[in-house]
Amino acid sequence: METIRVALEPAYSIHVGRGLLADIGKFINVESRRVLVVTDSNVAPLHLRALLSRLIVLPGIRSLGSITLKAGESRKRLPAIQKIYTAADRQTLGRGDLLIALGGGVIGDMTAFAAATWCRGIGCVQVPTTLLSMVDSSVGGKTGVDFKDRKNSVGAFYQPEAVVIDVDFLNTLPSRQLSNGMAEVIKHAAIKDVGLFGLVMAEEPDFVNIILRSLRVKAEVVERDPKEKGERALLNFGHTFGHAIEAHYHYRKYLHGEAISIGMMLVSPSPELRQALELWNLPTQAPGLKLDTLTDLVFKDKKNSRGVLRLIRVPEVGRAVIEELDEAAVRGLVAKLSADNEAASGGTP
Numbered sequence: 001m002e003t004i005r006v007a008l009e010p011a012y013s014i015h016v017g018r019g020l021l022a023d024i025g026k027f028i029n030v031e032s033r034r035v036l037v038v039t040d041s042n043v044a045p046l047h048l049r050a051l052l053s054r055l056i057v058l059p060g061i062r063s064l065g066s067i068t069l070k071a072g073e074s075r076k077r078l079p080a081i082q083k084i085y086t087a088a089d090r091q092t093l094g095r096g097d098l099l100i101a102l103g104g105g106v107i108g109d110m111t112a113f114a115a116a117t118w119c120r121g122i123g124c125v126q127v128p129t130t131l132l133s134m135v136d137s138s139v140g141g142k143t144g145v146d147f148k149d150r151k152n153s154v155g156a157f158y159q160p161e162a163v164v165i166d167v168d169f170l171n172t173l174p175s176r177q178l179s180n181g182m183a184e185v186i187k188h189a190a191i192k193d194v195g196l197f198g199l200v201m202a203e204e205p206d207f208v209n210i211i212l213r214s215l216r217v218k219a220e221v222v223e224r225d226p227k228e229k230g231e232r233a234l235l236n237f238g239h240t241f242g243h244a245i246e247a248h249y250h251y252r253k254y255l256h257g258e259a260i261s262i263g264m265m266l267v268s269p270s271p272e273l274r275q276a277l278e279l280w281n282l283p284t285q286a287p288g289l290k291l292d293t294l295t296d297l298v299f300k301d302k303k304n305s306r307g308v309l310r311l312i313r314v315p316e317v318g319r320a321v322i323e324e325l326d327e328a329a330v331r332g333l334v335a336k337l338s339a340d341n342e343a344a345s346g347g348t349p
């Protein structure tokens with residue numbers, strides 16, 4: 001088991017290893033606290049009972065409850081938050097009590113948002129169960145829900161008390177979801193850690209080390225820029241076009257990581273990057289995609305202020321740069337990318 005300390009205000013620890021669920025009491029403080037576990041309808045039948053049975057025997061725990069929400073991004077909305085509030089109210093959770101998120105990024109983002117707002121802030125522990133949530137969403141304190149057609153538009157920055165990553169949860173994760181998380185790992189390797197690339201390309205992937213190294217990249221960036229005022233934008237490599245691709249297909253065709261994979265290749269088409277993405281069965285281009293339409297969408301994105309786009313590019317694997325481009329420059333870039341794409345695919349659109 002390894003622990004990474006995240007030096008934010010307040011600081012917290014991320015514990016990573018196999019079989020950590022059995023020892024959950026070592027990593028979280030339940031003394032004199034009411035504890036409510038939030039999970040989803042796919043994770044509950046697989047892992048909820050195991051977590052609850054470990055928690056109920058911990059000395060000093062005041063009460064233990066759980067709520068299972070319907071799984072899926074389409075449920076990441078305010079009505080689900082109200083369901084968490086209702087369960088918290090029923091269990092009379094107050095300021096000193098604790099919510100535990102057992103699930104992927106959807107459950108993690110919603111549980112942390114409910115924790116940030118219930119009684120103006122109660123404790124929150126993340127127990128992520130997807131690769132994406134292990135390497136990305138459980139760390140950094142971004143929480144929230146979708147509103148109308150805007151992803152994550154209602155939310156808050158709120159740090160967890162602890163993150164407990166039991167890598168064994170990956171044993172039940174469908175392979176498409178594993179690849180989805182690997183897109184974020186490859187992004188972390190591309191922007192800051194060439195060594196992580198070797199681990200990603202290994203025949204027998206060592207997930208404990210992949211997750212640890214990936215988390216170190218994220219934690220380092222987030223520590224320096226907790227509220228996304230500067231360097232944290234590096235984590236958006238691939239996301240500018242990725243978000244637009246997801247939105248263009250109404251979040252149905254591509255998973256987040258798949259859209260990011262295409263987005264990374266669009267702005268930094270290096271052969272190494274392509275090899276890593278293809279090894280993990282991630283798409284590197286979107287057949288039939290009109291890049292001009294995407295540019296329109298990109299300028300509607302909430303991150304692009306005053307017609308200036310902050311685009312993250314990776315000139316060489318392991319090093320990222322932030323470029324500020326106006327709309328005309330982006331359209332020029334897109335036209336070039338479009339021509340390059342056509343040339344690469346032998347002239348087919």
Ligand SMILES: NC(=O)c1ccc[n+]([C@@H]2O[C@H](COP(=O)([O-])OP(=O)(O)OC[C@H]3O[C@@H](n4cnc5c(N)ncnc54)[C@H](O)[C@@H]3O)[C@@H](O)[C@H]2O)c1
Pocket residue numbers: 040041042043046071072073076103104105106107109129130131132133136137138139140141142143151152169170172173174177180256
């Ligand atoms: N807060 C952040 O910084 C941040 C960063 C990246 C993404 N996100 C958010 O994360 C969400 C995506 O997270 P995700 O990819 O984990 O999606 P998810 O939570 O929807 O999980 C994907 C699917 O896997 C299932 N699942 C989860 N764990 C499982 C397991 N161990 N075994 C079997 N099935 C399992 C879930 O029920 C779901 O069907 C998005 O809403 C995105 O906005 C947040």
